[in-house]
Amino acid sequence: MTFDLTPTVAQHDLARRVHEFAQDRIRPVAAHYDRTQEFPWPVLEEAAERGFYSPLFYRDLIGDPTGLSIPMFMEELFWGCAGIGLAIVMPALALSAMGQAASPEQLLQWAPECFGTPGDLKLAALAISEPEGGSDVRNLRTRAIRDGDDWIIEGHKMWIGNGGIADVHVVNAVVDEELGHRGQALFVVPGGTPGLELVRKLDKLGCRASHTAELKLDRVRVPRDHLLGGEAKLDHKLAAARAAAHDGHRAASATLGTFEQTRPFVAAQALGIARAALEYMTAYANHREAFGAPIIDHQGIAFPIADLATRIDAARLLTWRASWMAANGVPFERGEGSMAKLAASEVAVQTTERAIQTLGGWGYITDHPVEKWYRDAKLYTIFEGTSEIQRMVIAGALGAAEGKPPLHVELQPSGGAWNKMFGRGTERRTKAASAALLMKDRVPDPLRRAAMKILRPPR
Secondary structure (H helix, E strand, O other): OOOOOOOOHHHHHHHHHHHHHHHHHHHHHHHHHHHHOOOOHHHHHHHHHOOOOOHHHHHHHHOOOOOOHHHHHHHHHHHHOHHHHHHHHHHHHHHHHHHHHOOHHHHHHHHHHHHEEOOEEOOEEEEOOOOOOOOOHHHOOOEEEEEOOEEEEEEEEEEEEOOOOOOEEEEEEEOOHHHHHHHEEEEEEEOOOOOEEEEEEOOOOOOOOOOEEEEEEEEEEEEHHHEOOOHHHHHHHHHHHHHHHHHOOOOOOHHHHHHHHHHHHHHHHHHHHHHHHHHHHHHHHHHOEEOOEEHHHOHHHHHHHHHHHHHHHHHHHHHHHHHHHHHOOOOOOOOHHHHHHHHHHHHHHHHHHHHHHHHOHHHHOOOOOHHHHHHHHHHHHOOOOOHHHHHHHHHHHHHHOOOOOOHHHHOOOOOHHHHHHHOOOOHHHHHHHHHHHHOHHHOOHHHHHHHHHHHOOOO
16 A cells, blocks of 8 residues: 655645745735625636636646645635635536536537636536525426427526626536436536526625525526537436336436535635634734733643644545545545545634634634634535535445445555565565564574565664
């Protein structure tokens, strides 16, 4: 097993560049956009100029075989501001859904329209959630029916990032009511399509720099080529779903696949908020004096900080594992993606709440950013599946995986025949070491030294 947390040169440079962007460009304006709820177009423009707002940028990062480039990027960006961060990465959610369902020709057509270019920026939205459904993607009521060479979409969407102002909306709808969530499909609905109505921009508790909306689709008509994947692929999927339903098997959907792929990325966003709050309250506790000493010297302050630092690092390791699994096509059979999202979102809320408590009255007013981070963090226990949903997913996955060994035992091994015969801990290696130990006094010194070089632990 290889286990190396050393970043590559490219990953290290990416983290540095994004951190500088977050520190120099995002943080100075974060309070303004949180207060005014204006969309941060100037920041998006600079993100595009720096290469952080492009479909090719995200496809390149997703192609990283370690899986770590995306979560490293997300953590640094959201360390700056979660609301502005969401405004920057929101089109990537629509792109991820396209990647799950679209044909190569459709990706080539629509992916550039999700981002645009510097000087001509565009927006994209992923329209999944509904007022009645929320996190329950199996209970969505938006319907799409064939009408000649077109599809007509009727429904109601809620909590949609960039909804109504996006150039491209990726909308999921039920196309076969008998199959329920197995009969869903994804459609591209361009901005300005007749019947696509922005009901209202939502006034949110946190992440207020991002645009979130309620939408209605009133007999929205789109051409047949706006069905992602095409009708032949849809018909094949529906036939497979009917067969699976008849046999009592479960079938996956593109929507569920999108959530599975993006949960580690959302976890990394929450980690960025948590880390920002941890660093801020630690610095404050180092310099704020009470009872004749810095308050970090008091256990009531120090111990919660130590506990939270431990939980943040643990959540980061869960996130990186899930990201590696997604990059390498390892199924989340035990809810590993949900574990990462649950741990990161919960520790983000705990850390920001503790930051307010550590600053006392100063933490409760807008002179310091911790109250904003607290409001921002709360979103992460709700969207992309609530904490309760994550626990249901994990519990269900564990029940389905009953009797299976842990992931590191179940995965196909690497290393080849030599490693199998003589790798560390193998029976042959152990017997050879034991024999060498018994013969140590009868073996010439040069030979004994050579053997110890092979058998000794790495330094």
